[in-house]
Amino acid sequence: MASEKASAKALKPRRPQQERGRLRVAALMASAAELFAEKGFEATTMTEVAANACAAIGTLYLFFPTKEALAEAILREQAEEISSQLDCLSERMVGHAPAAIADALFALLGDFLKTHPAYSAMLDLPGDASWRRAIRIRRRNQISALFARAEPALNPEQAERIAVIVPQLMRIPLALTGEKRLRDGVVDELRQMLKAHLEAGS
Amino acid sequence: MASEKASAKALKPRRPQQERGRLRVAALMASAAELFAEKGFEATTMTEVAANACAAIGTLYLFFPTKEALAEAILREQAEEISSQLDCLSERMVGHAPAAIADALFALLGDFLKTHPAYSAMLDLPGDASWRRAIRIRRRNQISALFARAEPALNPEQAERIAVIVPQLMRIPLALTGEKRLRDGVVDELRQMLKAHLEAGS
Amino acid sequence: MASEKASAKALKPRRPQQERGRLRVAALMASAAELFAEKGFEATTMTEVAANACAAIGTLYLFFPTKEALAEAILREQAEEISSQLDCLSERMVGHAPAAIADALFALLGDFLKTHPAYSAMLDLPGDASWRRAIRIRRRNQISALFARAEPALNPEQAERIAVIVPQLMRIPLALTGEKRLRDGVVDELRQMLKAHLEAGS
Amino acid sequence: MASEKASAKALKPRRPQQERGRLRVAALMASAAELFAEKGFEATTMTEVAANACAAIGTLYLFFPTKEALAEAILREQAEEISSQLDCLSERMVGHAPAAIADALFALLGDFLKTHPAYSAMLDLPGDASWRRAIRIRRRNQISALFARAEPALNPEQAERIAVIVPQLMRIPLALTGEKRLRDGVVDELRQMLKAHLEAGS
DNA sequence: CATGAATGAGTTTTCATTCAT
DNA sequence: GATGAATGAAAACTCATTCAT
Structure with missing residues (x-):
């Protein structure tokens, strides 16, 4: 899969x-x-x-050597942001039940995706580069750690699966622009679904 | 004398x-x-x-005037296919409980997406044209009707929400290429989640 | 010509x-x-x-090997037609005054161009091939001969110039589609202009 | 925050x-x-x-989004040029007889078409767009105003007809490339024809 | 003769990227 | 740092012409 064409050209978004x-x-x-x-x-x-x-246009290329680098910079920044928010949440959630964590995670991810509409769109792109995969895996690990840390009894495999699922669940309502009522209903439906599942599973 | 005027330029999308x-x-x-x-x-x-x-290349353009038209033709065909499969399912599921329907729907959609990997990728594209939206809405209506028909007691609003959610749930495992174990686990997790939710809700 | 070759294969009569x-x-x-x-x-x-x-499309190429050949065939046919009409006119106009010829020519060319709108459009095309030039020159010679024959006293150089000018004058009203009143007025104006000029010159 | 939305796609026809x-x-x-x-x-x-x-090729498209736009830009510029020349002429010709105006107009248009050989070729094209028509009408109005201003007694309808005719007369000699003697003769012939007509008509 | 699917060279158009100022 | 003109490879799309049936 190593088809990285930007090998010769050192990728260096210059730091102003x-x-x-x-x-x-x-x-x-x-x-x-x-x-x-x-x-x-x-x-x-x-x-x-x-x-x-x-x-x-020249100014843009002054800071970002390629379009791909621009995307990467944006995604890295946003991933950094959500990562620290997840860290925060992890602190606060120690000892809570999975269902409570699910609630908090829903709120956190919901807010984040609403204010960062590019995040999901850019993370799940066809022909994913290695750095994209790395970001996804980091997020996955962080979320599964969040559950594991709060509730050590939780099955670690399930925690991983949940960590895969939850961010994707949050993308669903994003597509429902212009149908606000339905969108809010879907958000609730998803939250109930996840909470119930976690309560049943624990 | 050649009467029929040939409508300017629109003799392109020739059907075979x-x-x-x-x-x-x-x-x-x-x-x-x-x-x-x-x-x-x-x-x-x-x-x-x-x-x-x-x-x-000329042969391609003989039948599809633009790249967009090509995408539309493919998507329409596949949508037609899944639509008739959903009709079939609707027949068979009359009187079944929502959870059973969820199981069957999972199997149907799972198979379909596995054999038609372009379907989701093309249906959920940025800058959605009206025909794309129409296809999505038709699918949504069909799925919600499936639930409504099988179990008339089900809340119709919830049926609609479920109809929005299920196809999107099915997309989640698709991204997990190269992690087969995890993917299968996620599929199970999602199925359980949905079934439990529907059983609790009814 | 009746072919009596009535073999197994029904042979369609050749003439039809x-x-x-x-x-x-x-x-x-x-x-x-x-x-x-x-x-x-x-x-x-x-x-x-x-x-x-x-x-x-194959049928078209059965009779005309190229697009250019198609144009040439049409133009040649129409040129033949107008040529014989000019011959006719030449017969009838022997002994008439130039002004009278101008009137008749106006009527003839006017009718012809109105019923053969492709004629001028195809004759005066950029990048004129030799056969196009030949058709133009033939028409020119025929018209100047028309004047020369009818009125041998007419300056032959002027006759040639008139022969160049008249067909082009007739094209002017053709462009005025949708302004019928103006077009008719322009036709009259042109006719008067030409007649007066010929009367003055003779 | 990037406010100005950039109007979708229309940042192409950049002016230098x-x-x-x-x-x-x-x-x-x-x-x-x-x-x-x-x-x-x-x-x-x-x-x-x-x-x-x-x-x-990219440089060309930097300034002209389509071939048609390129033609339009050229034609507009040349139309602007001839328009101001006609304005000039209009000033100078106040009080002159129509025949004198015809002479001046012949000289002006003759020079212009000789130095701007694309002008007529582009203005009278099949499938005329609205902007093409607008340019033709503007020229027509300007020429008829030129006559009307110089000689208020002139029939305004005739002025319009003359305004239609004169630019087309000027195109006739353009086709006679390679027959210089004939072409010059035709120019003279046309000039005389027009002058005589105007003198007779006034 | 008739057909219409097939071809592919040629044309228009786009856009990431470079570079002189 | 900043600018925007310039580039050209590559993509979309056209159409005269050919050919198998």
Whole structure:
């Protein structure tokens, strides 16, 4: 599977040393995330990303050597964010029952995906690169650890399966734009389903 | 005098009038479905689709005026197929409990997605056209009707929510290529989760 | 010519077969002429020509080896037609004054171009082939001969110039589709202009 | 936060923001005009246009989103030019007789068409778009106003007809490439014809 | 003669990426 | 750092023409 074509070219998203540069980079990433979420990674052009951030195309390439690198930077940042939130949650949830954890996880992931619509869209893309898989696995491990730490009695295999399932469950309501009532109902339905399952299984 | 004006330019999407043509079309659609499933819609080129079917690029465009039209034709065909399978299932399931239906639905959708790997990948694409939405809604209505018909006591709103959720649940294991054990475990976990939920809810 | 070869295979009578072929060819040429006039030579496709004549594309190529040959056949036929009409006119106009000839020519060309809208469009095309030039020159010579024969006193150089000008004058009103009043006025204006000029020059 | 939404896809027809860009655009338009005049609009390829201007194909599309848009840009520019020349002429010709105006108009249009060989070829094309019609009508109105202003006694309907006719008269000699003597004679003949007509009509 | 599926070179158009200023 | 013009390989799409039936 090693089809990494960017081998010769050292992948180096440059780190801006100045405050203005950092703002620039943030604006570019926000612009890209917005467009990726809206029309998908492939359908978004680098020119659009730059224009949407009121920057020149050259400026965009100043910080991100390729479109793929731009996606990776965004995804890494968002993964970092959710990772620390999961760490936080893990602290708070020690000793709680799986069902309680499920509730909290639902709230956390629901909020995150709503405010970061590009996250799922970018993480589950066809032709997944190794770094994409790594991010998914890290998230999976973190969630399964969350359950394991809170409730050591929980079957670790099941914890892993749950860790796979929960983030994907959260994507379901995202597709129901324009049907708010249904979407909220689906969120509740999913939460009940998961909680009931965890209560039954423990 | 040539009367019929030929409607400007719209003589492109020719449907095959001979047996050989019908075979060709089938081969082209199979080729496209295979590639769409493998590398995604955007990353697949029309040239590849044609070559993969041992046809010339012109032959492909003889039957499908655009790449989008090709995707639509494939999706419509597969949607038709699953639709009739759902009809069949609906017949057989009259009078069964929701949990039994869930089991049967799991089996049906699981098989279908395994043999039609392009289906989900193409149905849930960014920037969804109206025909895509129509297909999704039809499937949703059919599944909710399946539950409603088998178990008239079931809350119709819940049936709709379940109809939204189930097909998306089935997509989750698809992403787990190369982790067969985990994938099978996840399938079981999801089935149990859904069945338990439906049994509790009824 | 009656072929008495009544063998096992029913042999269709040859004459009707040729007759049918002649009708086919006429229909194809009519179809092409219609489309060429409507959207131009380049913008018309061979497929459209065939479809517009309710024939298969292969049938079209049975009679015309290339698109260019199709155009040439149409133009030659129409040129032949107008040529014989000009011959007729030449007979009738012997001894008439140039102004009278101009009137008659106006009527003849006006009718012809109105019923053969492809004629001008095809004769004056960019990148003119030699046969196109030949047709134009033949028409020019015929018209100048018409004047010379009727009125031998007329300056032959002027006759040639008039022969160049008149067919082009007739094209002017053709562009005024949808402004019938203006078009008719322009026709009159042109006729007066030409007649006055010829009367003054003689 | 990237506010301005970038209007979907319409950031293509970029107008040059630097001096160098303006030169490039001019060179591209000149290249296209040359080729359109030489081989016609349809027979000219965008690749040729770019190569003829020593530019890459992408550069051409940077400024002109389609071949049609390229034609429109050229035609609009040339129409603007002739329009201002007609304005100039209108100033100078106040109080002159129609015949004198005809002379001046002949000179002006003759020069213009000789130095802008693409103009007529592009303005009178099959399948005329609305913008093409608009340019023709503007020219017509300007010429008829020219007559009306110089000689208020002139019949306004006749002025309009003349305004339709004159530009088309000027096209006639253009077709006579390679027959210089004849062409010059035709120009004179046309001029006399028009002048005599206008003198007689007033 | 008739047919229409098939071809593939050629055309238009896109867009990630580079580079001179 | 910043800019935006420039690039060109690659993709979508067209259509005159051929050929097996």
